[in-house]
């Protein structure tokens with residue numbers, strides 16, 4: 427079983443989705459992933475991205491008029507299911523940034539900017555990152571205008587694809603307002619200051635980028651100022667958070683299948699571990715969580731593909747899927763006893779991946795804050811009789 431067998435989603439799968447699913451299952455193998463990595467446990471090389479592009483796995487969700495495969499968010503989910511079998515969440519995270527975040531910025535961007543970068547993102551010659559996280563709220567990355575140029579100063583932390591990327595969608599404060607600027611990596615003054623040694627998600631690199639008087643033409647502004655910028659930001663981040671929620675649900679299913687087998691076979695005190703009430707209750711709860719997570723993923727996917735942008739609902743979904751998958755991974759490590767504490771233990775490895783998903787796309791606390799504020803505002807509008 428998989429989230430794609432959820433009745434609501436299964437009905438939406440077209441022959442093109444089925445063909446992608448079959449093709450991707452054969453393509454994403456452990457051996458291929460091993461050949462793509464810089465070292466045994468290291469990140470993907472640029473060559474891997476070119477192969478992904480040549481094989482047609484970049485831009486799957488993007489409309490055909492922009493050079494994509496036109497398979498929508500559901501297409502990304504189909505791809506996510508195949509990639510998830512590799513057991514490392516770095517590759518899906520890196521692909522979401524390339525396929526959904528970067529491509530989405532360019533779809534909405536000025537046509538000249540789109541023409542310059544989008545084809546190379548789709549064929550994998552160019553890798554993108556989203557440089558968002560400042561060292562602190564008091565140290566924002568800034569851009570100031572100088573003639574026809576912008577001059578950027580600051581630093582960005584924990585950037586997925588930051589080392590391998592050639593193009594950085596960088597969030598800056600421009601004239602005091604947030605803006606997104608596309609910065610090519612080879613601009614003087616932009617450097618990879620650190621590549622982090624991460625606990626999980628290791629097949630994508632995470633890097634600290636530093637900008638010192640980096641000069642780019644002002645035509646590289648992708649989005650700036652006002653409500654329009656805010657809406658586009660919400661759209662891109664909602665797409666990313668949805669895919670992270672789906673990644674967590676896919677890990678949840680893998681963990682649950684494995685621990686159900688294990689706890690059914692491992693006998694302690696005369697009966698299988700799973701037959702002890704304390705464990706059977708916990709496992710039943712985790713099964714119910716999976717049903718809820720997959721139903722939420724199916725519903726959100728259908729809504730996103732129908733053109734609506736359910737920002738707080740997706741924030742709540744990301745919170746739920748990641749929170750419950752983390753709890754399950756920790757419980758699996760306990761159920762596996764001493765073995766659950768050893769390097770290489772699959773549950774421990776998944777717990778590490780899921781720790782990353784707690785922060786990727788915004789922290790779990792941020793998800794709760796978005797959800798709480800939006801739902802509270804809606805409740806107040808409803809009470810006041812305001813039409814929405």
Ligand SMILES: Cc1cc2nc3c(=O)[nH]c(=O)nc-3n(C[C@H](O)[C@H](O)[C@H](O)COP(=O)(O)OP(=O)(O)OC[C@H]3O[C@@H](n4cnc5c(N)ncnc54)[C@H](O)[C@@H]3O)c2cc1C
Nearest residue numbers: 556557558559583584585586782785786787788789791792
């Ligand atoms: C796997 C992974 C991938 C990532 N990918 C990227 C990427 O591609 N690009 C990028 O720019 N960044 C990326 N990040 C960074 C991520 O977005 C940030 O780590 C995250 O937003 C939290 O920011 P921070 O690390 O500065 O923590 P802080 O802002 O210091 O927050 C620490 C904790 O405090 C909580 N907190 C903060 N303010 C408050 C408050 N007022 N009240 C209560 N609690 C609060 C936060 O929710 C969080 O739990 C990634 C991180 C990880 C782990």
